[in-house]
Amino acid sequence: MAKRTAAGAEPVPLSRERVLRAAVGLADAAGLESLTMRRLAELFGVEAMSLYHHVANKEALLDGVVEVVMGEVRDTVAALDGPPAEEDWRAALRGKVLAARQVMLRHPWAPQVFASRRSADPAVIRYLDEVAGIMRRGGCSYDLVHRALHTLGSRALGFAQELFEPDGGPAPADADQLGPMAAELPYLAGMLSEIAHEDPGSTLGWCDGQAEFEFGLDLILDGLERLRTA
Amino acid sequence: MAKRTAAGAEPVPLSRERVLRAAVGLADAAGLESLTMRRLAELFGVEAMSLYHHVANKEALLDGVVEVVMGEVRDTVAALDGPPAEEDWRAALRGKVLAARQVMLRHPWAPQVFASRRSADPAVIRYLDEVAGIMRRGGCSYDLVHRALHTLGSRALGFAQELFEPDGGPAPADADQLGPMAAELPYLAGMLSEIAHEDPGSTLGWCDGQAEFEFGLDLILDGLERLRTA
DNA sequence: ACCTGAACACCGTTCAAGT
C-alpha cells in the first residue's frame, strides 16, 4: 500500500522538473513565505531531505523557480503576432513586455524572487538578448540599446518597483481620511481629491496597475525613440 | 562592575532610537542577512527578548530602519541649494532624487528593505508629498503628478531595480568569455564588444551605476516635461 | 540512486519569572 501523502499528493517519483513546478504552485497558492523545503516536501509526501537529491539547496530551488517562470514568459511571448522589429521596434517591444507582464501577474511573488537573485539567470539573459535584438533591428545603436536595458530594468520583464502597494498607501480617495492628511501632505491630498483611481484589483505586488505600467513604459520607449532619431 | 558585553558595546540603556540606529549600523557592517534580533541584542550585551520592549517585533524593527534612513534622506535633501521648483522643476527634482540616492549608496541593503514594506512608511509618504509639490509648483497638472509618481516609482528615492547586478551579469567585457556567448546571445555579445563599461565600483546592489541612473532619470523627467507643455 | 531519521545551528517569538 502506498505511503500516506498529503492531500492531492502524487506517488510519482521526484524529479527536478516536478520539484520546481510544485514550488511555483506552492508559491502561487500559499505565498512566497510558505515556500519552504519542508512544506514543499510535504506536497510529495516525502521528507525535506529528499528534495536535496534534485536541487542543491534553497538558493538553487529559487534559481529553478525563475527558470520555470521564464519558460512561461517565453511560451507567452512566442504566441504573439506583433509587427516585425524592423518595422516598428517600439510596438514589437511593447507587445513583448506586456506579454511578460501577464505572466508576472499570474505569479505576484515572482518579482521578489527575480530581485533576490544576485547573478542573472541564463533564461533572463536570453530574454534580454531578445529585447536588445528588437531594438537593434529597429535601428538603435548599441550604445542606446545598452542604456535602454539599464533604464528599463525590471520593466523589461513586466514589473516595476513601487514605493508601496497602491491600495495600502495614501490612496484612500475618501474625503473623510483626507482631512487630517491635507495638513501635512498638501500636495498628495490635492492630487487625490482630483484624481480618481480607476484601476482597482489590477495590482501586482509592489508594482503598478496596468494603465500606470503602460504609461511609464510608453514614456520610456518614446524617449528612446526620440534619442534614436536625434 | 558592568556586565560583559560584546566588543564595542555600550552599557547605556536601550531605547527605540538606539536600537534602530544599531540595526542600521549592523546592516551596514555585516549585511542585511546579519540583522537578526539575536545578533542585534548582542551588540548591546543583552538578550534578544530585551529588544521587544522597544520594538514590537522584527517587522516593526524594519519599519523603524526605514524611518532612520528616511531621516538621513531628509537631512541630505535639506542641505541642497537647487533652483526653486517654480523656476525649473526638473532641476529641482533631479537634485533631490540624486541627493536621496547618495544616502541609498551608503546603505546598499536599504532598497531591499524599502521594497519589503507592504504599506508605505509615513516618512516615505512625506517625501513623496515633497516630490509632488515640486512638480505641482513647476506647473504640472495633478494628473501628470500622479502618473509621474507611478512612473518614477522607487527612482524617486534614488534606486532602481535592475534584473541582475551589473558586475555579476553578462558584462565580462572580455573577448575570451564573449566567444561562447556570441552564439546564443548575438545581440548582447555585439553590444558588449562595442560598449566599454566605464563605471566600476559605483553599483548599488541591484541598481544602476550613477551614469545609468541619471540617464534613466533624465529620460523620464524630459518625457514628463514634454507632456506638461503639450 | 534515492529516501529516511536524527541531529545541529540557527531563526522569531511566547511566557513566566525575576529585579
Place this chain on the structure above:
DNA sequence: ACCTGAACACCGTTCAAGT
C-alpha cells in the same frame, strides 16, 4: 519598567544509515 532564562515552533542543512 526593564531584562532574563527556558521553551516553542519553525527554518535550512549535515550526516550516517537504510533500501
